[in-house]
Amino acid sequence: MSQISFVNNQFINRDQAFVSIEDRAFQFADGVYEVILFKNGKLIDARPHLNRLFNGLSKLSINHNFLQDEIVENILQLFKKNEMESGSLYLQVSRGVAKRGLLTPRGIEPNLVMTVDDHKEFNDEEFTRGVKIMSADDIRWHMVDVKTTALLASSMAKQKAADAGYDDALFVRDGVVTEGTFANFFFVDQDGVLVTKKLDNLVLPGITRARIIDLAKKQGLQVIERDFSLDEVLKNAKEAFLTSSTLLVRPVVQIDENLVGDGKVGEVTKVMRKLYLDFINS
Numbered sequence: 001m002s003q004i005s006f007v008n009n010q011f012i013n014r015d016q017a018f019v020s021i022e023d024r025a026f027q028f029a030d031g032v033y034e035v036i037l038f039k040n041g042k043l044i045d046a047r048p049h050l051n052r053l054f055n056g057l058s059k060l061s062i063n064h065n066f067l068q069d070e071i072v073e074n075i076l077q078l079f080k081k082n083e084m085e086s087g088s089l090y091l092q093v094s095r096g097v098a099k100r101g102l103l104t105p106r107g108i109e110p111n112l113v114m115t116v117d118d119h120k121e122f123n124d125e126e127f128t129r130g131v132k133i134m135s136a137d138d139i140r141w142h143m144v145d146v147k148t149t150a151l152l153a154s155s156m157a158k159q160k161a162a163d164a165g166y167d168d169a170l171f172v173r174d175g176v177v178t179e180g181t182f183a184n185f186f187f188v189d190q191d192g193v194l195v196t197k198k199l200d201n202l203v204l205p206g207i208t209r210a211r212i213i214d215l216a217k218k219q220g221l222q223v224i225e226r227d228f229s230l231d232e233v234l235k236n237a238k239e240a241f242l243t244s245s246t247l248l249v250r251p252v253v254q255i256d257e258n259l260v261g262d263g264k265v266g267e268v269t270k271v272m273r274k275l276y277l278d279f280i281n282s
């Protein structure tokens, strides 16, 4: 575990880094966060991550005067102070500290905290094995396009899946597959078209998702963003995978008791993984 963390413009030992028990993220999950991959001294897609963070702050009306350039500089400093060349960053902004109450007093200052950790990459053997996921009712609120710290529903779904012997859960809301508990979901249909849910308030606009779509299109693959059911995936998917800043591209070989395609990692998934690894290593 890394030693140094960042709390409101101070680099401080992790075991001495605290925020108040009246921080609104602690009491109300009133905060947003980002996880950004750091690879060989380089932040991966830092700008889109920070744009999403700023969008979230604005949608939640959290006032701030953060500057993206300063945040990037502090992130790089944090990895440097921890003597890390690669890893993952956790960044959280809460609305701030206030006496407990649903209404927020005006003028409170947001809290920005950051920690860094090692990032373990999926090796070839793990990639070849793929993951098994279990469908779960998507009981999250209706603003999951904002990356808030309210992750209880995701945590419970993942725990239930793990207890049943699965690697993760796949959320389904009103018959529509939304996403994994902390990753976006793609499948490849019988015509080789890459399909993922269209963006709306019921899915996180993943930064890896956007990058994968871009890389796939440049590779000449057809990509469609639309809603689809679990039934369609089970009937029509030749391949499926999850994407996120920490999972990168992770093949899904089984959903509930059904194999995806022939239950082996598909060719499109392999190509997308290679393209993404080339991108983050470039």
Ligand code: PDD
Pocket: 035, 179, 180, 181, 182, 183, 184, 204, 205, 206, 207, 208, 209, 243, 244, 245, 246
């Ligand atoms: N989660 N969907 C959800 C619900 C997520 O929590 C995440 C990321 C993603 C993928 O987003 P991105 O490609 O921007 O990482 C999709 C992070 C990694 C986490 O909670 O640890």
